[in-house]
Amino acid sequence: xxxxxxxxxxxxxxxxxxxxxxxxxxxxxxxxxxxxxxxxxxxxxxxxxxxxxxxxxxxxxxxxxxxxxxxxxxxxxxxxxxxxxxxxxxxxxxxxxxxxxxxxxxxxxxxxxxxxxxxxxxxxxxxxxxxxxxxxxxxxxxxxxxxxxxxxxxxxxxxxxxxxxxxxxxxxxxxxxxxxxxxxxxxxxxxxxxxxxxxxxxxxxxxxxxxxxxxxxxxxxxxxxxxxxxxxxxxxxxxxxxxxxxxxxxxxxxxxxxxxxxxxxxxxxxxxxxxxxxxxxxxxxxxxxxxxxxxxxxxxxxxxxxxxxxxxxxxxxxxxxxxxxxxxxxxxxxxxxxxxxxxxxxxxxxxxxxxxxxxxxxxxxxxxxxxxxxxxxxxxxxxxxxxxxxxxxxxxxxxxxxxxxxxxxxxxxxxxxxxxxxxxxxxxxxxxxxxxxxxxxxxxxxxxxxxxxxxxxxxxxxxxxxxxxxxxxxxxxxxxxxxxxxxxxxxxxxxxxxxxxxxxxxxxxxxxxxxxxxxxxxxxxxxxxxxxxxxxxxxxxxxxxxxxxxxxxxxxxxxxxxxx
Amino acid sequence: xxxxxxxxxxxxxxxxxxxxxxxxxxxxxxxxxxxxxxxxxxxxxxxxxxxxxxxxxxxxxxxxxxxxxxxxxxxxxxxxxxxxxxxxxxxxxxxxxxxxxxxxxxxxxxxxxxxxxxxxxxxxxxxxxxxxxxxxxxxxxxxxxxxxxxxxxxxxxxxxxxxxxxxxxxxxxxxxxxxxxxxxx
Numbered sequence: 001x002x003x004x005x006x007x008x009x010x011x012x013x014x015x016x017x018x019x020x021x022x023x024x025x026x027x028x029x030x031x032x033x034x035x036x037x038x039x040x041x042x043x044x045x046x047x048x049x050x051x052x053x054x055x056x057x058x059x060x061x062x063x064x065x066x067x068x069x070x071x072x073x074x075x076x077x078x079x080x081x082x083x084x085x086x087x088x089x090x091x092x093x094x095x096x097x098x099x100x101x102x103x104x105x106x107x108x109x110x111x112x113x114x115x116x117x118x119x120x121x122x123x124x125x126x127x128x129x130x131x132x133x134x135x136x137x138x139x140x141x142x143x144x145x146x147x148x149x150x151x152x153x154x155x156x157x158x159x160x161x162x163x164x165x166x167x168x169x170x171x172x173x174x175x176x177x178x179x180x181x182x183x184x185x186x187x188x189x190x191x192x193x194x195x196x197x198x199x200x201x202x203x204x205x206x207x208x209x210x211x212x213x214x215x216x217x218x219x220x221x222x223x224x225x226x227x228x229x230x231x232x233x234x235x236x237x238x239x240x241x242x243x244x245x246x247x248x249x250x251x252x253x254x255x256x257x258x259x260x261x262x263x264x265x266x267x268x269x270x271x272x273x274x275x276x277x278x279x280x281x282x283x284x285x286x287x288x289x290x291x292x293x294x295x296x297x298x299x300x301x302x303x304x305x306x307x308x309x310x311x312x313x314x315x316x317x318x319x320x321x322x323x324x325x326x327x328x329x330x331x332x333x334x335x336x337x338x339x340x341x342x343x344x345x346x347x348x349x350x351x352x353x354x355x356x357x358x359x360x361x362x363x364x365x366x367x368x369x370x371x372x373x374x375x376x377x378x379x380x381x382x383x384x385x386x387x388x389x390x391x392x393x394x395x396x397x398x399x400x401x402x403x404x405x406x407x408x409x410x411x412x413x414x415x416x417x418x419x420x421x422x423x424x425x426x427x428x429x430x431x432x433x434x435x436x437x438x439x440x441x442x443x444x445x446x447x448x449x450x451x452x453x454x455x456x457x458x459x460x461x462x463x464x465x466x467x468x469x470x471x472x473x474x475x476x477x478x479x480x481x482x483x484x485x486x487x488x489x490x491x492x493x494x495x496x497x498x499x500x501x502x503x504x505x506x507x508x509x510x511x512x513x514x515x516x517x518x519x520x521x522x523x524x525x526x527x528x529x530x531x532x533x534x535x536x537x538x539x540x541x542x543x544x545x546x547x548x549x550x551x552x553x554x555x556x557x558x559x560x561x562x563x564x
Numbered sequence: 565x566x567x568x569x570x571x572x573x574x575x576x577x578x579x580x581x582x583x584x585x586x587x588x589x590x591x592x593x594x595x596x597x598x599x600x601x602x603x604x605x606x607x608x609x610x611x612x613x614x615x616x617x618x619x620x621x622x623x624x625x626x627x628x629x630x631x632x633x634x635x636x637x638x639x640x641x642x643x644x645x646x647x648x649x650x651x652x653x654x655x656x657x658x659x660x661x662x663x664x665x666x667x668x669x670x671x672x673x674x675x676x677x678x679x680x681x682x683x684x685x686x687x688x689x690x691x692x693x694x695x696x697x698x699x700x701x702x703x704x705x706x707x708x709x710x711x712x713x714x715x716x717x718x719x720x721x722x723x724x725x726x727x728x729x730x731x732x733x734x735x736x737x738x739x740x741x742x743x744x745x746x747x748x749x
Contacts, residue, residue, distance in 0.1 A: 118571040194578035201574045228582040236589035243687055248677035251593065257602040257680050266589060 036120035037535055038105050041127045043431060045102025046424075048131055049095045050502075053417075055138075056090035057498065059083045061491050064455075068488040070476040080472035081155035086137070088158025089178060091412065093185050094134040096278040099420055101126075101192050104220045104281065106431065108196060110526035111214045113205025113544065115537050118198035126192035133185035140177035154178035157470070159271065160241075162252030162263035167245050176245060183238045186231050193227035196220055205525070207544035212564075214524050214547070215298060218305045219284030222312040223277040230273040230316060237266035261326055268319035275411060276315040280308060282419035283350055286372050289426050290354050292522045293369035294361025297560070301547060304353045307346035314343050324395045333392040340390035347383055351376065366520075367441030371422035374449050378414030382407065385460070400470070403463025409456050421448070421501075428505070429519045433531040434512030440504045444497045451493025458486045523548035576725045580732045583695075587736050590691055591743055594684040598748055601679035607748050610672045617660030618741055621696075624653035625734040628703070628727040636724070638717035644710035647723075650730070651707055654700045661693050685744065692740050695733045702726045 032040060063083050066075040075083065105123065109116055117123050140153045154174040156165050165175050200221050204213070213221075241263075243249040250256035252263050291298045298304060320328060320336040328336075354376060363369065385407040389395050398404060421444070428436050462480045463469075474480055518527040526533075528542050528550055545552050546560035599606075631646035665686075668674045676686045706723055709715040715723075 119575060190582050194575055194582065197578050198571050198574035202570045228578055229585050232582050232586035233589040236586050236593075240593065240687065243676065243683075249683040249687070250677070250680055251683055256683075257597075257600050258683075259596070262593065262596055 036116075036124045038109050038117045038120065038123060039431070039533060039535075039537075041123055042102045042104075042106025045098045045105055045127055045130075048127075048134070049097075049099035049102060052090050052094040052098070052134060054498065056087050056095055057495065059087040059090070061495065063087065064488040064491050066472060067474075067484050069485060070474050070478070070481050072473060075472065077472045078155060081157075081470070082153040084470060085154050085157050085178065089137060089154075089182065090134075092158060092274065092278070093182055094130075094137070096412070096416065097185070097189055098130055100223070100278055100281045101189065101196075103285075103420075103423060103427075104196055104224075105192070107427070107526060108199060108217055108220055109203070110430075110529070110533060110537055111217050111524055112200065112203065112208050113525050113538060113541055114199060114203040117195050118203060119195050122191050122195050126188040126195065129188035129191075130185045133181045133183075133188065136184065137177060137181035140174050140181075159267055160263075161267075162241075162260045163254050163258075165241055165245075165263075166253055168255075176242075179238050179241055179245075183235055183242075186235045186238075189227060190231050190235075193224040193231075196224040197228070200224075205541050205544050207549075211302075212544060212547045214284075215287035215301065215304055215308070216281070216284030219280045219287075219308050222308050223280050226273050226277055226312050226316065230270045230277075233266055234270035237263060237270075240266075261323070264323050264326065265320065268322045269316075270319075272319040272322060273315045275408070276311060278416055279411060280311060282375070282416045283308065285419045285423040285426070286354060286375060287350075288522075288524065289368045289372050289422055290357050292426075292520050293364045293366060293372075294358050295364070296357055296361045297548065298353065299356030299359075300349075300353045301564075303349055307349040307353070310346040311343060314339060314346070318343060321390055321392075321395070324392045325399050337390050337392050341387055344383060344387050351380065366425075367436070367438060367445060368422045368426040368520075370442070370445045371418050371425065374445070375415055375418040375422065378410055378418065378452070382410035382415055385410065398463060400468055401463040402459050402467045402469055405469045406456050406459035406463060409459070414452055414456060418448070418452075421445075424501075426520065427526075428508070429515030430526055430531050430533070432509060432512070433515050434508045434510075435515050435519060436508050436512060437504055440500060444501045444504070447493050447497035447500070451490045451495075451497060453490070454493065455487050455490030458483055458490070462487075518550070523550040525549055528553075572721065572725050576728050580728065583732065584736075587691065587739070590684075590688045591739060594688050594743060594748070597680040597684045601681045603679045605672060605674055605678075605681070607681055607685070607744070610668055610674055611745060611749055612664070613745050614660050614664060614741075617657045617664075618737065620653040620660070621657040621734055621737050624650045624657070625731050627653065628730045631706075632720065632724045632727045635715070635717060636720040640710060640713075640715055640717070643715070643723070644707060647703060647707040647710055651700060651703050654696055654703065658693065658696055658700070661689065661696075688740060688744065692733070692736055695736070699726075699730050699733050703730065 032044065035041065062075055063080065066072055066080060105117065105127075108114075137154075152174060154160075154170075154177055156170060156175055156178065160175070160178060163169060165179075200213075200217060240249070240251040244251050244253060244258075250258045252258050252260060254260055287298055287304060318336060318340045320332060321340045324333055324336075354372075385403070389398065389404065389407060425436055425441055428434070462483045465478070465480060465483075467474065467478070467480050467484075474484075515531045517530055519531075520527070525538075525542055525544070529538055542549060542553075546564055548560045552559040552561065627646045627650045631643045631650060634640075634646060635643035674682050674685075676682050703726060706715065706726060709719075
């Protein structure tokens with residue numbers, strides 16, 4: 001068939017936009033709002049996540065102040081419930097997810113030599129629906145109270161256990177704000193996961209075989225596949241909750257024979273793998289950063305990739321270890337205890353991969369590597385308490401105690417947030433063309449390490465001494481006062497670290513040292529283009545002959561591919 | 565390789581996996597609450613086998629495949645004909661569901677709030693029906709484009725992707741039929 005002539009009107013809208021675009025702030029804002037560029041969307045995802053990180057951090061700070069001593073009345077009980085609900089929901093859905101998927105947005109096309117994601121407009125949809133989902137959650141402060149006068153922000157916990165979420169127990173609209181907000185952000189996340197899978201499956205540069213993909217891209221592929229399987233069940237359960245609350249269905253209505261336990265199954269079938277969806281890309285960051293700062297290839301690429309995929313597979317059969325105390329019976333308890341412990345095997349393999357990469361390397365202790373080293377130590381602690389809690393009888397003693405809170409904060413803060421900081425320091429030069437200050441980076445690092453460990457190492461002990469989670473105060477005679485005070489004292493250090501980091505980012509955007517294309521002398525494709533990359537990423541698609549294409553380009557006499 | 569086309573395939577496969585997971589939970593909830601209703605009516609008392617609707621929907625899978633194949637062979641008129649048959653069959657299925665719901669709600673008094681059977685039945689069948697409606701909108705668009713002459717052989721890939729979705733909706737109905745009308749009755 002002959003190519004049809006392009007009808008003239010098609011070019012007009014473009015001209016109109018060009019002609020009518022005002023300059024200055026409005027034009028910049030307009031550019032960012034209408035963009036479908038994966039790099040801009042990635043940056044907006046990450047900035048959104050960091051803004052919500054500050055909001056969620058303030059909520060945590062308020063809770064810690066209330067718990068610093070016994071019998072304080074700084075935050076009333078009902079407000080405390082709202083704070084931990086918003087803190088949990090924010091940190092998982094509005095901090096973890098946007099940062100993880102934001103980095104994936106930014107990095108995956110660059111790393112595989114593509115010009116954008118497979119569906120750029122779907123990508124923009126995913127971001128905006130997530131952002132407005134987050135706004136919806138916080139709108140509950142206005143809407144939940146203003147409409148019915150019954151409660152403001154949701155107070156049902158980020159897990160929203162039934163039947164507490166039924167209309168009989170939480171009237172008003174606060175719970176609906178939680179439900180709709182998480183439902184809406186979930187749709188955006190599913191869309192982005194589909195987008196990333198399609199991109200990785202079909203848009204790799206010539207020569208970029210699956211076996212040559214950077215480990216980070218493998219981790220994104222794994223968690224995107226997991227997202228498709230575990231996020232829709234949460235959406236389904238939330239639709240059921242909507243039906244219960246608005247159409248009088250009885251899914252979780254125990255009065256009519258409904259089950260409170262099945263909500264827990266649905267929620268944790270999502271909730272537990274979700275932790276891995278957040279954490280596994282963190283492993284990817286570490287797997288990219290450690291080799292570059294050790295000046296070595298990653299140790300055991302194949303086992304590292306296999307461990308990544310195995311974690312993804314096994315993680316989906318561990319969810320009911322959150323439910324050892326609901327009375328599932330010995331068989332199920334044993335199954336979920338065993339499968340939970342099984343996850344420790346591929347995870348342990350990864351630890352040895354990273355240690356093996358560091359071993360004998362020419363280490364350059366720049367800020368990204370510092371954060372990776374702290375991650376290795378703190379993640380090991382998190383994993384060990386995780387295996388302890390997988391032992392069902394041990395869990396019966398400590399479930400819903402501060403020991404559990406300390407455990408998962410070691411995972412999500414001590415491991416995930418630390419890898420995110422490593423990634424921010426590592427890829428900031430690529431995204432902006434400017435370096436972050438190395439000297440300030442050390443301050444951020446040490447403040448964060450000390451603050452984190454003061455808070456969260458200490459937090460284990462009141463848990464062992466019997467302090468339950470989600471309480472807004474406690475009596476003085478339990479012996480928890482000193483431990484809680486120390487726990488709270490670590491918080492200002494972490495807040496200071498984040499403040500310094502934000503100042504450094506704002507300062508470096510204008511005054512940072514120019515980064516050049518490849519400041520860390522790395523070997524993956526994102527460093528082959530300029531910093532920041534042009535809208536089309538690569539002028540010519542770079543050739544890929546091994547897992548380290550830039551090494552091959554720089555050392556034609558000693559390429560990598562004969563050794564793989 | 566037409567990379568745009570394979571992108572679409574990968575995207576639709578991902579979408580279908582996510583949808584399957586969504587339906588899975590509603591099926592699990594239906595099976596979990598089977599026979600646990602505190603009050604009547606029970607499925608056995610009120611449900612009839614929707615034979616005609618099922619036959620319509622299953623045969624529409626064949627006709628949509630014929631449409632996709634005809635378009636790939638650049639036979640646009642034939643493709644339009646089979647798209648038309650598919651839409652009619654899909655509408656017939658929707659009609660049978662509507663009749664069933666009307667009978668259940670008006671004659672038998674079974675609503676979503678009556679008991680656990682109603683609670684789990686309407687969302688499961690309704691979720692499927694909403695997917696049928698979505699599929700019919702897409703097929704209807706293809707049909708309209710075929711009638712207007714805008715649909716060409718180069719669009720065969722896209723129509724095929726719509727047909728994948730339609731096959732998926734059919735496959736879900738096989739599961740729903742088995743669970744609700746065979747096992748559950």
